[in-house]
Amino acid sequence: MIRLEEVTKRYYSLVAVDHVSFTIPRGEVVGILGPNGAGKTTLLKLIAGFLNPDEGTIRPQGGAWPAIGYKPERLLFPNQLRVRAYLQMVARLSDLPAAQIDDAVAHSLAQVKLTAAAAKRIGNCSKGMRQRLSLAQSLLGRPPLVLLDEPSNGLDPEGQADICRLIEQLRAAGQTVLMSSHQLPEVTRVCTHLIILNQGRIHFRSSMEQALALRPYVTIHSDRDLSPLTTVLGALHPQVEVDGNAVTLVDDAIGMRRHVLSVLVGTGYDVVRVEQKRATLEEIYAEAVQWHEES
Amino acid sequence: MARRILTLSGYLFRSLLLSVAGIIYFLLGLAFWRIFFDPGQGTPEMAYYILVIGVFGAGITFLVTLSVAGRAHGAANYPLLARLPSRVEHLTATLISALFFSLLVQGLLALLALFRGPVFDLGRMAEIPPLWLSVNILAAVLALHASDLVAASWSRIAVFGSLAVLLFGQEVTPSNIEWLTMRISRIGSWFMSTGWVGIGDLINSLGRWLQTGGAETIGALLGLVFWPFHVISDAVIAGYFRPAQALAPAVILLYATLLFMLAADLFATKDLYLVEH
Numbered sequence: 001m002i003r004l005e006e007v008t009k010r011y012y013s014l015v016a017v018d019h020v021s022f023t024i025p026r027g028e029v030v031g032i033l034g035p036n037g038a039g040k041t042t043l044l045k046l047i048a049g050f051l052n053p054d055e056g057t058i059r060p061q062g063g064a065w066p067a068i069g070y071k072p073e074r075l076l077f078p079n080q081l082r083v084r085a086y087l088q089m090v091a092r093l094s095d096l097p098a099a100q101i102d103d104a105v106a107h108s109l110a111q112v113k114l115t116a117a118a119a120k121r122i123g124n125c126s127k128g129m130r131q132r133l134s135l136a137q138s139l140l141g142r143p144p145l146v147l148l149d150e151p152s153n154g155l156d157p158e159g160q161a162d163i164c165r166l167i168e169q170l171r172a173a174g175q176t177v178l179m180s181s182h183q184l185p186e187v188t189r190v191c192t193h194l195i196i197l198n199q200g201r202i203h204f205r206s207s208m209e210q211a212l213a214l215r216p217y218v219t220i221h222s223d224r225d226l227s228p229l230t231t232v233l234g235a236l237h238p239q240v241e242v243d244g245n246a247v248t249l250v251d252d253a254i255g256m257r258r259h260v261l262s263v264l265v266g267t268g269y270d271v272v273r274v275e276q277k278r279a280t281l282e283e284i285y286a287e288a289v290q291w292h293e294e295s
Numbered sequence: 296m297a298r299r300i301l302t303l304s305g306y307l308f309r310s311l312l313l314s315v316a317g318i319i320y321f322l323l324g325l326a327f328w329r330i331f332f333d334p335g336q337g338t339p340e341m342a343y344y345i346l347v348i349g350v351f352g353a354g355i356t357f358l359v360t361l362s363v364a365g366r367a368h369g370a371a372n373y374p375l376l377a378r379l380p381s382r383v384e385h386l387t388a389t390l391i392s393a394l395f396f397s398l399l400v401q402g403l404l405a406l407l408a409l410f411r412g413p414v415f416d417l418g419r420m421a422e423i424p425p426l427w428l429s430v431n432i433l434a435a436v437l438a439l440h441a442s443d444l445v446a447a448s449w450s451r452i453a454v455f456g457s458l459a460v461l462l463f464g465q466e467v468t469p470s471n472i473e474w475l476t477m478r479i480s481r482i483g484s485w486f487m488s489t490g491w492v493g494i495g496d497l498i499n500s501l502g503r504w505l506q507t508g509g510a511e512t513i514g515a516l517l518g519l520v521f522w523p524f525h526v527i528s529d530a531v532i533a534g535y536f537r538p539a540q541a542l543a544p545a546v547i548l549l550y551a552t553l554l555f556m557l558a559a560d561l562f563a564t565k566d567l568y569l570v571e572h
Contacts, residue, residue, distance in 0.1 A: 048377050050567040070377035074571060076370045078306070080313055092302040093378040137374050147377075 001026040001066065001145060001176050002047060007056035009042055009200075016042040018200035019056070024145070024178055029171050031191030031208075032180040033285055039200040040180035041073055044147050047178065066145045066176075067094065069138035073149040073180075075130040079123030083114065083133055086122060087140060094141035104141060111166060112136045127154045135163065139170070146170065148179035152186055164190050188212070188281045196288040203288040211284055217250045218257050221273040222264060232263060299379060303388030304395070306375075307363050311396055316362050320355060324400040325407075327351050332408040341413040342532045345423060348408060352401040352427050353434040359400070360393035360438035368444040370569040382567075383559045389444065390555070393435050401427065422536070426527060429544035433551040436558060445558045447565040454554070464517030467510045476505045523547045 002024040009017040017039045024030055024047075032040045045051045047058060048070045060066060077086060087108060091101040109115045112132040117125060125133065131154050138146055151167070152160040160183065167190040170177055181187050187194065194211050196204035204211070222245050226233070230242045239253035240260065247264075249257055257274075264271055279287075311317045331347050367389040376385055439445045440454045479502035486495030501509075523543035530536040530543075 048373075050373065050376070052564065052566055068377045070374050072370070072373045074370060076571060078310060078371055080310065089302055089306055090374065090378065093299050093375055095299070134374070
């Protein structure tokens with residue numbers, strides 16, 4: 001839907017976004033992860049058209065620019081307006097026919113469970129309500145591209161679960177979503193694609209399916225400390241790691257598990273448990289961010 | 296597009312109307328009326344009425360536009376701007392709401408000033424809208440250039456610096472640029488003394504030209520820019536517009552259009568860092 005090509009954005013000497021290239025596929029939910037100051041908000045503002053790239057291009061693929069619904073990170077509103085009046089204004093700006101505005105606003109309020117607060121002044125709304133209102137305005141009129149900057153920030157667990165359900169519904173309805181978040185479980189649940197940014201650069205980019213299929217590992221737990229076998233086991237494969245009572249076999253080393261088991265049994269160790277797992281998003285994230293810090 | 300612009304205009308207009316700043320502008324109008332159209336004093340001249348309220352209109356439009364542009368520059372507008380196919384719609388809405396608000400204040404003053412004020416015939420009444428509107432629109436567009444909403448890098452310096460040069464330039468005479476001609480002569484002499492006779496001679500010719508009527512020519516040329524304003528005040532005082540003079544509001548609108556095109560270009564291409572109030 002949108003293609004970013006070598007996009008760079010600088011704030012004086014600080015490079016906020018550094019030669020970033022990726023495509024936002026139509027109908028997918030792309031999650032951007034990264035520590036504070038990684039460039040997530042700048043990237044969203046570049047795509048929304050608020051900022052111009054210093055280098056590179058941002059172009060729609062196969063047609064004109066899609067209509068965009070944007071939910072900023074900061075929850076700032078015209079506080080004197082009432083919730084419904086604000087959404088009606090957004091609906092008019094979205095070119096909805098006059099006859100459909102009330103229905104669209106009611107639907108949007110129901111989507112974010114804010115119907116009861118429709119007549120309330122925005123200035124009197126709680127932080128959670130403002131977060132829901134911010135989300136409601138971004139979804140109003142079903143824009144083909146929805147940009148969400150930290151959509152569940154400041155919400156209670158129930159609210160966060162609601163947001164996840166809502167984004168899943170958007171995906172099912174074929175809307176394209178690009179969201180930044182610090183909530184790894186949320187991203188794991190709703191996103192189909194993942195980008196990890198750090199200091200303006202992409203450090204990891206993959207479909208969520210591929211990301212979670214990465215780095216499978218097997219951990220064999222023994223009854224005693226395996227340190228004396230470190231050299232023997234390490235010689236079998238470089239990705240065999242001994243840590244206390246456990247030995248972990250990563251990626252290709254998994255194929256060596258029969259050899260590892262026979263070494264353990266042959267040297268008098270008892271095998272108490274064998275676990276087969278894949279890397280979690282937390283591990284992938286930590287690795288991507290740590291890799292940057294080390295480099 | 297029209298509906299989006301009207302929606303945004305209404306929103307910005309309401310936000311100023313319901314604010315302290317909005318009330319202050321109306322109070323300012325009342326204070327201006329009390330000072331310049333005191334009901335206790337004699338009936339003001341028609342020319343006085345048209346010119347004084349016209350000047351007030353330009354001033355209040357400048358201030359109101361700055362206020363509306365400040366509101367339009369708030370971070371609460373990010374989601375609204377994201378919905379617009381063109382940023383210029385937001386700028387147009389800012390201009391329209393500011394003009395409408397200042398016309399309201401100016402209209403209030405104009406109505407109050409009619410109390411024991413001049414009696415108009417229809418012909419003179421018809422003069423007023425193009426005069427006030429054209430000047431107000433120009434003031435609003437200049438205020439946009441002065442605001443953070445539109446200003447980008449050195450644009451303020453370029454616009455208002457040029458205006459200052461034009462204002463100063465129209466007053467150029469040989470006596471008030473004597474220092475300049477002296478320096479030009481010295482530079483010419485220096486070039487002559489260092490052997491650059493051709494350039495030195497050229498510079499000396501320029502100095503002589505400035506002393507012998509060139510300055511008046513420059514002043515007259517730069518003063519041309521302000522022709523519509525001189526013409527309007529002359530015609531209002533005289534009580535009638537000759538055909539050429541009647542074009543003055545249109546020329547002012549032309550200035551406003553050119554400046555608005557520049558503002559639109561600046562606003563459409565700048566990085567938007569809206570302010571978190």
